[in-house]
Amino acid sequence: MTAERRVVVTGLGATTPVGGNVPDTWDAILAGRSGARTMPYEWVEQYDLPVKFAATLKTPAEEVLSKVEVRRMDPSAQYALIAAREAWADAGSPEGDPERLAACIGTGIGGVWTLLSQWDNLREKGPRRVFPLAVPMLMPNASSAAVSLEIGARAGAHTPVSACASGLEAMGYAYDMIRNGRADIAVAGGTEGAVHALPIAGFAAMQALSTRNDDPERASRPYDTGRDGFVLGEGAAVVVLEEYEAAKARGAKIYAEVGGVGMSADSHHIAAPEPEGAGASRAMVEAVQRAGLTPKDIVHVNAHATSTPVGDVAESNAIRRAFGDDADGMPVSATKSMTGHLLGAAGALEGVLTILALHHRLAPATINLDDFDPAIKLDVVHGEARKLPAGDIAALNNSFGFGGHNVAVVFTSV
Amino acid sequence: MAQSEQEILEGLAEIVNEETGLDTDSVQSDKSFTDDLDIDSLSMMTIVVNAEEKFGVRIPDDEVKNLKTVGDAVSFISKSQS
Numbered sequence: 001m002t003a004e005r006r007v008v009v010t011g012l013g014a015t016t017p018v019g020g021n022v023p024d025t026w027d028a029i030l031a032g033r034s035g036a037r038t039m040p041y042e043w044v045e046q047y048d049l050p051v052k053f054a055a056t057l058k059t060p061a062e063e064v065l066s067k068v069e070v071r072r073m074d075p076s077a078q079y080a081l082i083a084a085r086e087a088w089a090d091a092g093s094p095e096g097d098p099e100r101l102a103a104c105i106g107t108g109i110g111g112v113w114t115l116l117s118q119w120d121n122l123r124e125k126g127p128r129r130v131f132p133l134a135v136p137m138l139m140p141n142a143s144s145a146a147v148s149l150e151i152g153a154r155a156g157a158h159t160p161v162s163a164c165a166s167g168l169e170a171m172g173y174a175y176d177m178i179r180n181g182r183a184d185i186a187v188a189g190g191t192e193g194a195v196h197a198l199p200i201a202g203f204a205a206m207q208a209l210s211t212r213n214d215d216p217e218r219a220s221r222p223y224d225t226g227r228d229g230f231v232l233g234e235g236a237a238v239v240v241l242e243e244y245e246a247a248k249a250r251g252a253k254i255y256a257e258v259g260g261v262g263m264s265a266d267s268h269h270i271a272a273p274e275p276e277g278a279g280a281s282r283a284m285v286e287a288v289q290r291a292g293l294t295p296k297d298i299v300h301v302n303a304h305a306t307s308t309p310v311g312d313v314a315e316s317n318a319i320r321r322a323f324g325d326d327a328d329g330m331p332v333s334a335t336k337s338m339t340g341h342l343l344g345a346a347g348a349l350e351g352v353l354t355i356l357a358l359h360h361r362l363a364p365a366t367i368n369l370d371d372f373d374p375a376i377k378l379d380v381v382h383g384e385a386r387k388l389p390a391g392d393i394a395a396l397n398n399s400f401g402f403g404g405h406n407v408a409v410v411f412t413s414v
Numbered sequence: 415m416a417q418s419e420q421e422i423l424e425g426l427a428e429i430v431n432e433e434t435g436l437d438t439d440s441v442q443s444d445k446s447f448t449d450d451l452d453i454d455s456l457s458m459m460t461i462v463v464n465a466e467e468k469f470g471v472r473i474p475d476d477e478v479k480n481l482k483t484v485g486d487a488v489s490f491i492s493k494s495q496s
Contacts, residue, residue: 128466132463
């Protein structure tokens with residue numbers, strides 16, 4: 001039995017509502033800028049949607065990709081490709097055996113723009129006008145396939161689908177692939193391009209979305225008593241994960257190590273979180289244990305914190321249940337207050353922000369926290385970013401999805 | 415609304431450019447869609463459907479396999495228009 005393989009992060013990429021790449025996104029997060037804005041689409045008025053804003057991409061994909069790439073890929077795959085290219089370049093485009101290279105890109109909904117626009121084509125113009133690439137564009141694995149094609153990944157291309165936990169689950173899957181020897185390098189993350197009338201109408205029908213139409217930038221307000229639902233976001237975030245010894249040998253820049261991953265399922269309700277947080281806390285405890293750490297080692301949590309009245313309290317309960325009084329020493333950031341909720345990309349984006357928090361030793365401030373909800377029993381960072389301690393530190397990222405999916409990942413400084 | 419073969423060639427070149435990103439100048443009558451322009455069957459179907467709309471003609475699926483070169487497509491569209 002050889003020594004356990006360690007997994008480190010050597011590249012970061014993202015296109016988000018607050019920045020077209022990782023440096024711009026991180027600057028915006030530290031500056032406390034919101035990516036929520038009134039939607040410019042004609043269908044907002046056409047269907048008289050109850051929610052008229054979303055956290056749309058800061059830099060539209062058309063400004064980054066070629067015309068042909070835009071035509072042949074659903075927005076979800078376009079965003080994944082943009083983020084993957086940045087991450088891959090950031091890692092120095094490592095050369096290696098393609099059969100030891102993997103792509104794992106999760107998504108919550110997949111190619112919903114393509115599905116619905118081609119349905120419109122069918123109904124209005126007939127079957128012959130359905131785009132021949134309709135099916136390979138709308139399938140949820142289109143993004144992991146596109147990334148696999150882009151970097152030549154042949155160890156496997158995988159697409160974890162677990163609603164809003166998909167992006168972090170994809171990182172966990174990639175971590176397992178490297179740990180158990182199926183791959184040496186993996187490009188992993190999540191993507192979502194679902195700012196479309198149907199998902200908005202559906203989320204609105206379940207009263208999951210904020211309706212603060214007159215003030216979009218203040219609509220996403222995790223832990224505030226005035227929170228009234230999440231703000232739908234779009235984008236993608238991707239990391240390059242590598243086996244530690246190989247990364248060190250090639251002199252790669254190492255941002256952090258993936259210490260441990262914990263996953264669980266609530267088996268409670270199709271959409272509502274289990275209020276006591278039993279499943280979520282199990283995922284967190286498992287992630288910390290697998291990292292070989294204790295709760296006292298965790299100096300920062302990037303919470304799932306979507307800004308829904310029920311969900312934020314359930315996660316607070318789960319963190320308390322997992323860590324007891326040790327949670328007092330874990331400054332919590334709710335970055336969805338700025339980025340909105342990127343669904344299947346959310347966990348991946350927050351993974352990137354957790355990694356950057358460790359790397360820069362700064363926990364970002366949560367914005368729009370004016371009236372702290374006393375039901376939340378957490379030390380929430382707000383006002384300004386908080387410095388994290390020197391030395392070996394670890395941070396936890398939580399991600400939960402409709403269906404009762406819980407994923408928690410511990411990252412450590414290297 | 416019959417168009418000259420030159421007009422059809424230019425219109426077709428725009429469709430090919432839109433679909434594949436190939437320069438319009440590279441879309442010449444003697445070029446093979448597959449061997450010279452590297453257009454796969456899915457892209458070819460998209461080009462065909464877009465050409466039907468642009469030129470107001472019908473190109474049956476059975477006919478598509480006979481359209482080996484850009485010139486074949488131009489002549490077929492031209493004949494269909496007249």
